[in-house]
Amino acid sequence: MASGAIALGAISPIAALPKGHKAKIIVAGGHPGDPEYGCGGAIASLVEQGHEVVLLYLNDGGWPPTPAATRLAEAKRACELLGARPVYAGQTNGAAIVDNLHYEDFARRLNAEAPDVVFTHWIIDNHRDHRAIAMLSYDAWQKSGRKFALYYYEVSDGEDTMQFSPNRYVDITRLESRKRAACYAHASQTPDRYYALQDQVVRFRGLASGYTRAEAFIWQEQSPFDILSSPTVDPKSA
Numbered sequence: 001m002a003s004g005a006i007a008l009g010a011i012s013p014i015a016a017l018p019k020g021h022k023a024k025i026i027v028a029g030g031h032p033g034d035p036e037y038g039c040g041g042a043i044a045s046l047v048e049q050g051h052e053v054v055l056l057y058l059n060d061g062g063w064p065p066t067p068a069a070t071r072l073a074e075a076k077r078a079c080e081l082l083g084a085r086p087v088y089a090g091q092t093n094g095a096a097i098v099d100n101l102h103y104e105d106f107a108r109r110l111n112a113e114a115p116d117v118v119f120t121h122w123i124i125d126n127h128r129d130h131r132a133i134a135m136l137s138y139d140a141w142q143k144s145g146r147k148f149a150l151y152y153y154e155v156s157d158g159e160d161t162m163q164f165s166p167n168r169y170v171d172i173t174r175l176e177s178r179k180r181a182a183c184y185a186h187a188s189q190t191p192d193r194y195y196a197l198q199d200q201v202v203r204f205r206g207l208a209s210g211y212t213r214a215e216a217f218i219w220q221e222q223s224p225f226d227i228l229s230s231p232t233v234d235p236k237s238a
């Protein structure tokens, strides 16, 4: 087999990120707020570790009566609170398109950031825009030659994410207040209701993983490495 070729069915050894390497991490979400609700604690933790995090929103979240300008300002503030940077993929809220042109366009935008790691929605989700960006992200991962590590996250389980069986956990106990602030920055999106729901999910995942609060992820097999493999214990919360 030629070197570098991928043998179907083979389990490739997981390489670690080189020590001291500052990773570029993209957290893709259907709408402004999705990355923050699903991964806000993990984002804060990764930024704290010195990694660069970009929140890539499929659309600007504009939906009558809330104008896009309001959503953009909220996302800007949420990203500031997490130490991340917002980027938009140029689609329209509630009308995501997944076709050859948009696969190409999304991959181009993603590759422009040269990510080491991408987080995206889980494939089974009741919101079409969430399913769309999951498909677009997965396709970009395949097309890149599986060059970056790929993870899936959950939002509003039961209402949005369905049948999510995580294999990675991140302790967010210490960082919960920063995550909450970033979610509440999306003031037009009834944060009292959605944050309460997501916090139930985080507490339940904490029960499963032995923390007070945890975010849960699915690591995509055949990713080149696993940035969440090393201790999920937050050394500063002990």
Ligand SMILES: [Zn+2]
Pocket (backbone or CB within 6 Å): 030, 031, 034, 127, 129, 130
């Ligand atoms: Zn959404």
